[in-house]
Amino acid sequence: MLRIVAFCAMLALGGLPLHAEVIDVDGAGLERLRADGVPVIDVRRADEWRETGVIEDSHLLTFYDKQGRYDLERWLPALARIAESGQPVAFICRSGKRSARVARMLDERFGYGRVYTAREGILGWIGEGRPTVERP
Numbered sequence: 001m002l003r004i005v006a007f008c009a010m011l012a013l014g015g016l017p018l019h020a021e022v023i024d025v026d027g028a029g030l031e032r033l034r035a036d037g038v039p040v041i042d043v044r045r046a047d048e049w050r051e052t053g054v055i056e057d058s059h060l061l062t063f064y065d066k067q068g069r070y071d072l073e074r075w076l077p078a079l080a081r082i083a084e085s086g087q088p089v090a091f092i093c094r095s096g097k098r099s100a101r102v103a104r105m106l107d108e109r110f111g112y113g114r115v116y117t118a119r120e121g122i123l124g125w126i127g128e129g130r131p132t133v134e135r136p
Contacts (some may be wrong), residue, residue: 022103024119027128030055030090033116038088041079043102044122046135048094052122053132055092060135063102076110088114096121 025033034040034057042054043063054060059082063070083089089112091099099117106112118125126132 022100022107022115022117024096024100025090025116026119027125027130030092030116030118030125031130033088033090038090038116039083040090040092041082042122043091043093043099048122049135052094052126054135055122055125056131056133058092064098079106083112085111086113088116090116090118092118092121092125094121095123 030040034055040055040058042049042058042060045062045064045066046060049060061075061078061082063075079089085106089106091103093099093102096117096119099121103112103115103117107115120127122132
């Protein structure tokens, strides 16, 4: 019991973070994560995947629809089949904004403690000369 009280006191005093920080990575960082087996989740819509192609072996899991709505009850179980909350996961979108919002939400609300986001999205990936493949 004393250990639990001490741990809670450390949290309250800022001794340990309540959640992990979302980490922005560039294309090289995303490539290293992929090589280490971290799943990359592309949260864009199908029309966007067709427009630019996708990163090979990425998981295509749309988060926001065209109106900016999302359905966590549908989306979270699909994500859990790819990576559980204790596992690292990386997100990518078109420019990095949507994937950053998704990453922060998962980190803060759902216990995904090692969350990465592609800083400039697929546009940055392509801009660095990295390959994409047609959507499967």
